[in-house]
Amino acid sequence: AVLLEMDLVKEADEKSRQLVRLEHKLAPHQHVLEPQPQLHNERDHAHDDDAPPLLQLPAHLSHAGPPSRDSSTTLDAQALADKLIADNERNIKLVQRDMPRTFGNHPLFQDGAAGAQKTYEVLEAYTCYRPDLGYVQGMSYLAAILCLHLDSFGAFRAMVSLMSTRLLFDMYRLEEERTLLYLSVYDSVLRHELPVLHAHFQEIGIDPRMYMVDW
16 A cells, blocks of 8 residues: 555656646747737727628629529520420320229229329329329329229329339330340240240230230
8 A cells, every 4th residue: 555655646746747847848938828818999990891801702703793594594494394394284184094994993993083083193293203204004003003002192102112113114114125125034934933824825826015014
């Protein structure tokens, strides 16, 4: 215990000596370290207007007004807006034409029924969400199946998720080359998993293109 106490005393003495040496080194520069008083008098305020601002715009922008609207940019934006409106109107007409043919025998999807109205709303929302794709014939069946089991918002979210897959997106964009590739893969799987059915289809001349995609 005595030895421990002696070590602590030595350590304290060493720290005191280090502090004294540091004070001697800083003494010549003490005036720099001390905070300078802020002097505010009338003479100082007289020159406030001459002081440069903390943040100053470049000379060519400091006195400039709002940027001028380029007429060509305005025309391009207007043309794009007109095209989007025209495409949306075309999509709505296609949806209205397809709705009576979508599960028309089902009570929920007859004209004016709740299911038909919900499906129409989901399709209209999706065409606004993806104007680059718009409405393609056959989407109404997908939306109707979703609306049969989900509310409008849930059906819309599910449709967005499904249509974000490469397979469905390519097919609804009518990407012929990629669609034929998918059909070839399907035909190979069918031949491997259901060889009897595949042979029967081949015998009667049924090709996957006849029933896999509603061209």
